[in-house]
Amino acid sequence: MRKKILFTLTAALILVSAYLVFFKAPIPIDPGSAAGDPNNFRIFYFHLPIAISAYLCFAVVFISSILYLKSKEQKWDIISLSAAEVGVVFAFLTLASGSIWGRSAWNAYWVSWDVRLNTSLILFLIYLSYLMVRQAVEEPEKRARLSAVFGIIGFISVPISFLSVRFYSKMHPCVVPPCPSGGGGGIGGVVVYYLLLNFAAYFLLAASLIVLKIENERLKEKTNELKRENNL
Amino acid sequence: MKFLEIAIKDLRAEFRTKQMLNSMMIFALLVIVIFSYAFGNEATLEVEVLNKKVVDLLAPGMLWIAFTFAGMLGLSRSFAGEKEEGCLEGLKLCPVDRSEIYNGKVISNAVLMFLMEITTIPVFIVLFSYDIKNIPGLLVVVALGTFGFIFVGTLLSALTVNTRTREILLPVILFPVLIPVILSAVTATGIMLASGDFSEISGELQILAVYDIIFFIVAQLVFEYTIED
Numbered sequence: 001m002r003k004k005i006l007f008t009l010t011a012a013l014i015l016v017s018a019y020l021v022f023f024k025a026p027i028p029i030d031p032g033s034a035a036g037d038p039n040n041f042r043i044f045y046f047h048l049p050i051a052i053s054a055y056l057c058f059a060v061v062f063i064s065s066i067l068y069l070k071s072k073e074q075k076w077d078i079i080s081l082s083a084a085e086v087g088v089v090f091a092f093l094t095l096a097s098g099s100i101w102g103r104s105a106w107n108a109y110w111v112s113w114d115v116r117l118n119t120s121l122i123l124f125l126i127y128l129s130y131l132m133v134r135q136a137v138e139e140p141e142k143r144a145r146l147s148a149v150f151g152i153i154g155f156i157s158v159p160i161s162f163l164s165v166r167f168y169s170k171m172h173p174c175v176v177p178p179c180p181s182g183g184g185g186g187i188g189g190v191v192v193y194y195l196l197l198n199f200a201a202y203f204l205l206a207a208s209l210i211v212l213k214i215e216n217e218r219l220k221e222k223t224n225e226l227k228r229e230n231n232l
Numbered sequence: 233m234k235f236l237e238i239a240i241k242d243l244r245a246e247f248r249t250k251q252m253l254n255s256m257m258i259f260a261l262l263v264i265v266i267f268s269y270a271f272g273n274e275a276t277l278e279v280e281v282l283n284k285k286v287v288d289l290l291a292p293g294m295l296w297i298a299f300t301f302a303g304m305l306g307l308s309r310s311f312a313g314e315k316e317e318g319c320l321e322g323l324k325l326c327p328v329d330r331s332e333i334y335n336g337k338v339i340s341n342a343v344l345m346f347l348m349e350i351t352t353i354p355v356f357i358v359l360f361s362y363d364i365k366n367i368p369g370l371l372v373v374v375a376l377g378t379f380g381f382i383f384v385g386t387l388l389s390a391l392t393v394n395t396r397t398r399e400i401l402l403p404v405i406l407f408p409v410l411i412p413v414i415l416s417a418v419t420a421t422g423i424m425l426a427s428g429d430f431s432e433i434s435g436e437l438q439i440l441a442v443y444d445i446i447f448f449i450v451a452q453l454v455f456e457y458t459i460e461d
Protein backbone atom coordinates (compact mmCIF):
# COMPACT_ATOMS: atom_id res chain seq x y z
CA MET A 1 0.00 0.00 0.00
CA ARG A 2 2.73 2.43 1.00
CA LYS A 3 4.56 1.53 -2.19
CA LYS A 4 1.49 2.29 -4.28
CA ILE A 5 1.17 5.71 -2.70
CA LEU A 6 4.85 6.40 -3.38
CA PHE A 7 4.62 5.35 -7.02
CA THR A 8 1.41 7.29 -7.68
CA LEU A 9 2.79 10.40 -6.04
CA THR A 10 6.00 10.10 -8.07
CA ALA A 11 4.18 9.69 -11.36
CA ALA A 12 1.87 12.62 -10.61
CA LEU A 13 4.69 14.93 -9.55
CA ILE A 14 6.89 14.05 -12.54
CA LEU A 15 4.02 14.76 -14.95
CA VAL A 16 3.05 18.02 -13.24
CA SER A 17 6.62 19.26 -13.02
CA ALA A 18 7.36 18.32 -16.64
CA TYR A 19 4.27 20.24 -17.76
CA LEU A 20 5.22 23.27 -15.67
CA VAL A 21 8.84 23.23 -16.85
CA PHE A 22 7.91 23.19 -20.50
CA PHE A 23 4.89 25.51 -20.46
CA LYS A 24 4.85 27.68 -17.34
CA ALA A 25 8.23 28.04 -15.68
CA PRO A 26 9.91 31.45 -15.94
CA ILE A 27 13.20 31.93 -17.77
CA PRO A 28 15.47 34.40 -15.93
CA ILE A 29 17.69 35.06 -18.98
CA ASP A 30 17.56 38.08 -21.30
CA PRO A 31 16.61 36.97 -24.80
CA GLY A 32 19.58 38.86 -26.23
CA SER A 33 22.27 37.44 -23.91
CA ALA A 34 25.24 35.36 -25.07
CA ALA A 35 23.92 32.09 -23.66
CA GLY A 36 22.15 30.94 -26.81
CA ASP A 37 18.42 30.34 -27.04
CA PRO A 38 16.90 31.35 -23.66
CA ASN A 39 14.63 28.31 -23.80
CA ASN A 40 17.65 26.11 -23.09
CA PHE A 41 17.32 27.29 -19.48
CA ARG A 42 14.42 24.85 -19.09
CA ILE A 43 16.98 22.04 -18.95
CA PHE A 44 18.23 23.54 -15.70
CA TYR A 45 14.95 22.67 -13.94
CA PHE A 46 15.69 18.96 -14.20
CA HIS A 47 19.48 19.01 -14.66
CA LEU A 48 20.11 20.21 -11.11
CA PRO A 49 17.55 17.96 -9.34
CA ILE A 50 18.85 14.91 -11.23
CA ALA A 51 22.44 15.73 -10.25
CA ILE A 52 21.54 16.17 -6.58
CA SER A 53 19.50 12.95 -6.66
CA ALA A 54 22.58 11.13 -7.96
CA TYR A 55 24.59 12.52 -5.02
CA LEU A 56 21.90 11.32 -2.63
CA CYS A 57 21.90 7.83 -4.17
CA PHE A 58 25.66 7.65 -3.70
CA ALA A 59 25.27 8.85 -0.11
CA VAL A 60 22.87 5.94 0.41
CA VAL A 61 25.51 3.58 -1.05
CA PHE A 62 28.10 5.03 1.34
CA ILE A 63 25.93 4.74 4.46
CA SER A 64 24.59 1.28 3.71
CA SER A 65 28.13 0.09 2.87
CA ILE A 66 29.29 1.19 6.32
CA LEU A 67 26.28 -0.45 7.91
CA TYR A 68 26.97 -3.65 5.97
CA LEU A 69 30.55 -3.83 7.20
CA LYS A 70 29.34 -3.24 10.77
CA SER A 71 26.42 -5.66 10.80
CA LYS A 72 27.10 -8.06 7.88
CA GLU A 73 23.37 -8.12 7.19
CA GLN A 74 22.50 -8.83 3.58
CA LYS A 75 19.77 -6.21 3.36
CA TRP A 76 22.35 -3.41 3.48
CA ASP A 77 24.16 -4.98 0.54
CA ILE A 78 20.95 -5.08 -1.48
CA ILE A 79 20.30 -1.43 -0.64
CA SER A 80 23.80 -0.40 -1.73
CA LEU A 81 23.50 -2.26 -5.01
CA SER A 82 20.09 -0.75 -5.78
CA ALA A 83 21.12 2.79 -4.88
CA ALA A 84 24.33 2.47 -6.91
CA GLU A 85 22.50 1.32 -10.02
CA VAL A 86 19.96 4.13 -9.81
CA GLY A 87 22.74 6.59 -9.01
CA VAL A 88 24.70 5.57 -12.11
CA VAL A 89 21.65 6.17 -14.29
CA PHE A 90 21.08 9.58 -12.71
CA ALA A 91 24.77 10.50 -13.00
CA PHE A 92 24.63 9.61 -16.68
CA LEU A 93 21.49 11.69 -17.16
CA THR A 94 23.23 14.61 -15.46
CA LEU A 95 26.09 14.38 -17.95
CA ALA A 96 23.73 13.96 -20.90
CA SER A 97 21.40 16.83 -20.00
CA GLY A 98 24.38 19.03 -19.13
CA SER A 99 26.02 18.29 -22.50
CA ILE A 100 22.86 19.13 -24.40
CA TRP A 101 22.50 22.38 -22.50
CA GLY A 102 26.20 23.11 -22.96
CA ARG A 103 25.89 22.68 -26.71
CA SER A 104 23.23 25.35 -26.74
CA ALA A 105 24.63 27.75 -24.13
CA TRP A 106 28.42 27.38 -24.49
CA ASN A 107 28.45 26.13 -28.06
CA ALA A 108 30.21 22.92 -26.98
CA TYR A 109 29.00 19.59 -25.66
CA TRP A 110 31.99 19.24 -23.42
CA VAL A 111 34.51 21.72 -22.01
CA SER A 112 37.39 19.46 -21.08
CA TRP A 113 39.22 21.92 -18.85
CA ASP A 114 36.26 22.74 -16.60
CA VAL A 115 36.78 21.07 -13.23
CA ARG A 116 33.09 20.55 -12.55
CA LEU A 117 32.46 18.64 -15.75
CA ASN A 118 35.43 16.39 -15.08
CA THR A 119 34.48 15.69 -11.48
CA SER A 120 30.95 14.75 -12.57
CA LEU A 121 32.41 12.38 -15.14
CA ILE A 122 34.67 10.82 -12.49
CA LEU A 123 31.64 10.32 -10.28
CA PHE A 124 29.91 8.39 -13.05
CA LEU A 125 33.03 6.32 -13.82
CA ILE A 126 33.68 5.46 -10.17
CA TYR A 127 30.20 4.03 -9.68
CA LEU A 128 30.44 2.17 -12.98
CA SER A 129 33.55 0.54 -11.58
CA TYR A 130 31.61 -0.17 -8.38
CA LEU A 131 29.25 -2.25 -10.51
CA MET A 132 32.31 -3.87 -12.15
CA VAL A 133 33.61 -4.91 -8.73
CA ARG A 134 30.28 -6.55 -8.00
CA GLN A 135 30.42 -8.43 -11.29
CA ALA A 136 33.92 -9.73 -10.65
CA VAL A 137 33.13 -11.65 -7.45
CA GLU A 138 30.82 -14.64 -7.32
CA GLU A 139 30.52 -15.55 -3.65
CA PRO A 140 27.71 -13.36 -2.23
CA GLU A 141 29.39 -12.71 1.11
CA LYS A 142 32.72 -11.71 -0.42
CA ARG A 143 31.02 -9.64 -3.10
CA ALA A 144 29.08 -7.73 -0.48
CA ARG A 145 32.18 -7.11 1.63
CA LEU A 146 34.50 -6.01 -1.19
CA SER A 147 31.92 -3.80 -2.86
CA ALA A 148 31.11 -2.20 0.50
CA VAL A 149 34.78 -1.26 0.84
CA PHE A 150 34.74 0.21 -2.66
CA GLY A 151 31.45 1.99 -1.96
CA ILE A 152 33.14 3.75 0.96
CA ILE A 153 36.26 4.68 -1.03
CA GLY A 154 34.25 5.83 -4.04
CA PHE A 155 32.14 8.23 -2.00
CA ILE A 156 35.09 10.62 -1.77
CA SER A 157 34.23 11.67 -5.32
CA VAL A 158 30.88 13.11 -4.19
CA PRO A 159 32.25 15.88 -1.94
CA ILE A 160 34.97 16.50 -4.55
CA SER A 161 32.35 16.98 -7.22
CA PHE A 162 30.08 19.02 -4.94
CA LEU A 163 32.86 21.33 -3.74
CA SER A 164 34.71 21.64 -7.06
CA VAL A 165 32.10 24.02 -8.43
CA ARG A 166 32.53 26.21 -5.37
CA PHE A 167 36.29 26.69 -5.63
CA TYR A 168 37.70 25.82 -9.02
CA SER A 169 35.07 25.85 -11.73
CA LYS A 170 35.43 28.56 -14.33
CA MET A 171 32.58 27.72 -16.66
CA HIS A 172 29.94 25.84 -14.71
CA PRO A 173 27.89 28.15 -12.44
CA CYS A 174 27.37 27.54 -8.73
CA VAL A 175 23.70 27.44 -7.78
CA VAL A 176 23.08 25.66 -4.48
CA PRO A 177 24.42 27.82 -1.62
CA PRO A 178 26.92 28.34 -0.10
CA CYS A 179 28.81 29.76 -3.08
CA PRO A 180 31.97 31.56 -1.90
CA SER A 181 32.53 33.36 -5.19
CA GLY A 182 29.09 35.01 -5.20
CA GLY A 183 27.46 32.91 -7.87
CA GLY A 184 23.89 31.86 -7.31
CA GLY A 185 23.66 31.59 -11.08
CA GLY A 186 21.06 34.38 -11.07
CA ILE A 187 18.48 32.06 -9.52
CA GLY A 188 15.92 33.69 -7.28
CA GLY A 189 12.26 34.57 -6.87
CA VAL A 190 9.65 32.35 -8.53
CA VAL A 191 12.30 30.14 -10.16
CA VAL A 192 13.07 28.66 -6.75
CA TYR A 193 9.51 27.35 -6.30
CA TYR A 194 9.55 25.58 -9.65
CA LEU A 195 12.96 24.23 -8.81
CA LEU A 196 11.83 22.88 -5.44
CA LEU A 197 8.89 21.12 -7.09
CA ASN A 198 11.31 19.46 -9.49
CA PHE A 199 13.54 18.48 -6.59
CA ALA A 200 10.60 16.75 -4.93
CA ALA A 201 9.66 14.99 -8.17
CA TYR A 202 13.15 13.64 -8.91
CA PHE A 203 13.94 12.67 -5.32
CA LEU A 204 10.73 10.65 -5.31
CA LEU A 205 11.63 9.14 -8.68
CA ALA A 206 15.01 8.04 -7.36
CA ALA A 207 13.38 6.65 -4.21
CA SER A 208 10.76 4.71 -6.19
CA LEU A 209 13.37 3.21 -8.49
CA ILE A 210 15.48 2.15 -5.53
CA VAL A 211 12.45 0.57 -3.85
CA LEU A 212 11.59 -1.30 -7.04
CA LYS A 213 15.16 -2.52 -7.45
CA ILE A 214 15.32 -3.69 -3.84
CA GLU A 215 12.12 -5.66 -4.31
CA ASN A 216 13.52 -7.13 -7.49
CA GLU A 217 16.67 -8.30 -5.69
CA ARG A 218 14.64 -9.82 -2.86
CA LEU A 219 12.57 -11.80 -5.35
CA LYS A 220 15.78 -12.96 -6.99
CA GLU A 221 17.03 -14.18 -3.62
CA LYS A 222 13.79 -16.01 -3.00
CA THR A 223 13.89 -17.69 -6.41
CA ASN A 224 17.43 -18.83 -5.80
CA GLU A 225 16.46 -20.24 -2.42
CA LEU A 226 13.51 -22.12 -3.91
CA LYS A 227 15.77 -23.46 -6.63
CA ARG A 228 18.26 -24.68 -4.07
CA GLU A 229 15.56 -26.30 -1.93
CA ASN A 230 14.12 -28.18 -4.87
CA ASN A 231 17.53 -29.02 -6.34
CA LEU A 232 16.81 -27.36 -9.63
CA MET B 233 56.74 -0.44 14.15
CA LYS B 234 55.78 -3.94 12.99
CA PHE B 235 54.88 -2.56 9.58
CA LEU B 236 58.54 -1.85 8.91
CA GLU B 237 59.29 -5.55 9.34
CA ILE B 238 56.64 -6.38 6.74
CA ALA B 239 58.02 -3.76 4.37
CA ILE B 240 61.58 -5.06 4.86
CA LYS B 241 60.39 -8.62 4.23
CA ASP B 242 58.75 -7.52 0.98
CA LEU B 243 61.75 -5.54 -0.18
CA ARG B 244 64.18 -8.34 0.71
CA ALA B 245 62.11 -10.79 -1.35
CA GLU B 246 61.98 -8.27 -4.17
CA PHE B 247 65.70 -7.50 -4.23
CA ARG B 248 66.57 -11.20 -4.42
CA THR B 249 65.16 -11.34 -7.94
CA LYS B 250 64.46 -7.65 -8.75
CA GLN B 251 61.77 -9.01 -11.06
CA MET B 252 59.18 -6.35 -10.30
CA LEU B 253 61.59 -3.44 -10.07
CA ASN B 254 63.23 -4.30 -13.38
CA SER B 255 59.98 -4.62 -15.26
CA MET B 256 58.65 -1.36 -13.77
CA MET B 257 61.82 0.56 -14.68
CA ILE B 258 62.05 -0.88 -18.19
CA PHE B 259 58.37 -0.28 -18.80
CA ALA B 260 58.59 3.37 -17.70
CA LEU B 261 61.69 3.81 -19.84
CA LEU B 262 59.93 2.31 -22.85
CA VAL B 263 56.97 4.65 -22.40
CA ILE B 264 59.30 7.66 -22.44
CA VAL B 265 61.19 6.30 -25.46
CA ILE B 266 57.95 5.73 -27.36
CA PHE B 267 56.89 9.29 -26.59
CA SER B 268 60.22 10.61 -27.77
CA TYR B 269 59.78 8.71 -31.06
CA ALA B 270 56.17 9.77 -31.39
CA PHE B 271 56.71 13.47 -30.77
CA GLY B 272 60.32 13.59 -31.95
CA ASN B 273 61.43 16.92 -33.38
CA GLU B 274 58.07 18.59 -32.99
CA ALA B 275 58.63 18.61 -29.25
CA THR B 276 61.29 21.31 -29.50
CA LEU B 277 59.15 23.67 -31.57
CA GLU B 278 57.74 26.81 -30.00
CA VAL B 279 54.02 27.35 -29.59
CA GLU B 280 53.87 31.03 -30.36
CA VAL B 281 50.52 31.88 -28.79
CA LEU B 282 51.56 30.45 -25.43
CA ASN B 283 55.25 31.36 -25.70
CA LYS B 284 56.13 27.80 -24.70
CA LYS B 285 57.74 24.79 -26.32
CA VAL B 286 55.55 21.86 -27.31
CA VAL B 287 57.50 19.67 -24.93
CA ASP B 288 56.54 21.95 -22.01
CA LEU B 289 52.91 21.19 -22.72
CA LEU B 290 53.41 17.44 -23.13
CA ALA B 291 56.07 16.71 -20.49
CA PRO B 292 53.93 16.53 -17.32
CA GLY B 293 51.43 14.22 -19.01
CA MET B 294 54.18 11.98 -20.39
CA LEU B 295 55.89 11.68 -17.02
CA TRP B 296 52.69 10.80 -15.19
CA ILE B 297 51.57 8.31 -17.82
CA ALA B 298 54.91 6.57 -17.42
CA PHE B 299 54.71 6.69 -13.60
CA THR B 300 51.14 5.47 -13.24
CA PHE B 301 51.33 2.73 -15.87
CA ALA B 302 54.61 1.40 -14.51
CA GLY B 303 53.33 1.73 -10.95
CA MET B 304 50.27 -0.27 -11.88
CA LEU B 305 52.51 -3.22 -12.75
CA GLY B 306 53.97 -3.18 -9.27
CA LEU B 307 50.62 -2.77 -7.54
CA SER B 308 48.95 -5.65 -9.34
CA ARG B 309 51.71 -8.00 -8.15
CA SER B 310 51.87 -6.58 -4.64
CA PHE B 311 49.18 -8.84 -3.20
CA ALA B 312 49.02 -11.39 -6.01
CA GLY B 313 52.44 -12.66 -4.88
CA GLU B 314 51.04 -13.26 -1.40
CA LYS B 315 48.32 -15.54 -2.74
CA GLU B 316 50.91 -18.16 -3.65
CA GLU B 317 51.82 -20.75 -1.01
CA GLY B 318 49.28 -19.23 1.39
CA CYS B 319 51.54 -16.30 2.29
CA LEU B 320 48.56 -14.05 2.91
CA GLU B 321 47.27 -16.46 5.57
CA GLY B 322 50.71 -16.32 7.16
CA LEU B 323 50.62 -12.53 7.16
CA LYS B 324 47.18 -12.51 8.67
CA LEU B 325 48.42 -14.77 11.47
CA CYS B 326 50.95 -12.10 12.53
CA PRO B 327 50.02 -10.81 15.97
CA VAL B 328 49.56 -7.27 14.68
CA ASP B 329 46.73 -5.03 13.68
CA ARG B 330 45.57 -5.69 10.11
CA SER B 331 46.32 -2.09 9.12
CA GLU B 332 50.02 -2.76 9.85
CA ILE B 333 50.02 -5.13 6.87
CA TYR B 334 48.65 -2.29 4.77
CA ASN B 335 51.25 0.16 6.07
CA GLY B 336 54.04 -2.29 5.35
CA LYS B 337 52.80 -2.84 1.82
CA VAL B 338 52.49 0.91 1.31
CA ILE B 339 56.12 1.42 2.26
CA SER B 340 57.47 -1.39 0.08
CA ASN B 341 55.35 -0.27 -2.89
CA ALA B 342 56.41 3.35 -2.39
CA VAL B 343 60.10 2.43 -2.29
CA LEU B 344 59.81 0.51 -5.57
CA MET B 345 57.85 3.32 -7.17
CA PHE B 346 60.33 6.02 -6.08
CA LEU B 347 63.24 3.98 -7.42
CA MET B 348 61.42 3.70 -10.75
CA GLU B 349 60.66 7.44 -10.83
CA ILE B 350 64.20 8.47 -9.94
CA THR B 351 65.55 6.49 -12.89
CA THR B 352 62.83 7.69 -15.28
CA ILE B 353 63.29 11.44 -14.78
CA PRO B 354 66.96 11.53 -15.95
CA VAL B 355 66.06 9.46 -19.03
CA PHE B 356 63.34 11.97 -19.78
CA ILE B 357 65.79 14.88 -19.37
CA VAL B 358 68.26 13.24 -21.75
CA LEU B 359 65.81 12.21 -24.46
CA PHE B 360 64.13 15.60 -24.63
CA SER B 361 67.20 17.74 -23.72
CA TYR B 362 65.06 19.26 -21.03
CA ASP B 363 65.90 21.76 -18.28
CA ILE B 364 63.86 21.30 -15.15
CA LYS B 365 63.45 24.69 -13.50
CA ASN B 366 62.73 23.60 -9.94
CA ILE B 367 64.00 20.11 -9.08
CA PRO B 368 63.21 20.13 -5.31
CA GLY B 369 59.72 21.41 -6.12
CA LEU B 370 59.26 18.67 -8.71
CA LEU B 371 60.34 16.06 -6.16
CA VAL B 372 57.76 17.36 -3.64
CA VAL B 373 54.99 17.16 -6.23
CA VAL B 374 56.07 13.70 -7.40
CA ALA B 375 56.26 12.48 -3.80
CA LEU B 376 52.76 13.74 -2.92
CA GLY B 377 51.30 12.35 -6.14
CA THR B 378 53.02 9.01 -5.66
CA PHE B 379 51.75 8.67 -2.12
CA GLY B 380 48.22 9.35 -3.32
CA PHE B 381 48.69 6.69 -5.97
CA ILE B 382 50.14 4.16 -3.52
CA PHE B 383 47.61 4.76 -0.70
CA VAL B 384 44.65 4.07 -2.97
CA GLY B 385 46.45 1.53 -5.14
CA THR B 386 47.58 -0.70 -2.29
CA LEU B 387 44.08 -0.79 -0.85
CA LEU B 388 42.47 -1.60 -4.19
CA SER B 389 45.20 -4.13 -4.97
CA ALA B 390 44.19 -5.99 -1.80
CA LEU B 391 40.55 -5.64 -2.84
CA THR B 392 41.01 -7.02 -6.34
CA VAL B 393 43.31 -9.89 -5.41
CA ASN B 394 40.30 -11.96 -4.36
CA THR B 395 38.32 -11.38 -7.53
CA ARG B 396 38.16 -13.45 -10.70
CA THR B 397 39.68 -10.90 -13.06
CA ARG B 398 42.17 -9.22 -10.78
CA GLU B 399 44.80 -8.01 -13.29
CA ILE B 400 42.13 -6.42 -15.48
CA LEU B 401 39.93 -5.14 -12.69
CA LEU B 402 42.63 -3.21 -10.80
CA PRO B 403 43.32 -0.53 -13.48
CA VAL B 404 39.62 -0.26 -14.26
CA ILE B 405 38.64 0.58 -10.70
CA LEU B 406 41.85 2.38 -9.71
CA PHE B 407 42.05 5.05 -12.42
CA PRO B 408 38.67 6.71 -11.79
CA VAL B 409 39.48 7.03 -8.08
CA LEU B 410 42.91 8.41 -8.96
CA ILE B 411 41.84 11.07 -11.44
CA PRO B 412 41.83 13.94 -8.88
CA VAL B 413 45.42 13.07 -7.89
CA ILE B 414 46.60 12.69 -11.47
CA LEU B 415 44.96 15.94 -12.60
CA SER B 416 46.47 18.05 -9.85
CA ALA B 417 49.83 16.27 -10.02
CA VAL B 418 50.03 16.86 -13.78
CA THR B 419 49.17 20.56 -13.42
CA ALA B 420 51.65 21.08 -10.59
CA THR B 421 54.38 19.12 -12.40
CA GLY B 422 53.88 21.28 -15.47
CA ILE B 423 54.46 24.45 -13.44
CA MET B 424 57.48 22.98 -11.65
CA LEU B 425 59.05 21.94 -14.97
CA ALA B 426 58.42 25.17 -16.84
CA SER B 427 58.47 28.13 -14.45
CA GLY B 428 59.34 26.58 -11.10
CA ASP B 429 57.36 29.13 -9.12
CA PHE B 430 56.28 27.36 -5.94
CA SER B 431 53.59 29.89 -5.03
CA GLU B 432 51.64 29.07 -8.22
CA ILE B 433 50.89 25.49 -7.16
CA SER B 434 49.60 26.01 -3.62
CA GLY B 435 46.08 24.96 -4.68
CA GLU B 436 47.27 21.73 -6.28
CA LEU B 437 49.51 20.93 -3.31
CA GLN B 438 46.54 21.37 -0.99
CA ILE B 439 44.40 18.98 -3.04
CA LEU B 440 47.19 16.41 -3.14
CA ALA B 441 47.86 16.66 0.59
CA VAL B 442 44.18 16.45 1.53
CA TYR B 443 43.65 13.51 -0.81
CA ASP B 444 46.66 11.68 0.66
CA ILE B 445 45.47 12.24 4.23
CA ILE B 446 41.86 11.19 3.55
CA PHE B 447 42.81 8.01 1.76
CA PHE B 448 45.46 7.07 4.28
CA ILE B 449 42.91 7.29 7.08
CA VAL B 450 40.09 5.57 5.17
CA ALA B 451 42.45 2.76 4.22
CA GLN B 452 43.44 2.22 7.87
CA LEU B 453 39.76 1.76 8.68
CA VAL B 454 38.62 -0.47 5.84
CA PHE B 455 41.73 -2.47 4.93
CA GLU B 456 40.93 -5.35 7.26
CA TYR B 457 37.70 -6.06 5.40
CA THR B 458 39.47 -6.52 2.09
CA ILE B 459 41.59 -9.48 3.21
CA GLU B 460 39.23 -11.06 5.73
CA ASP B 461 37.60 -14.37 4.89
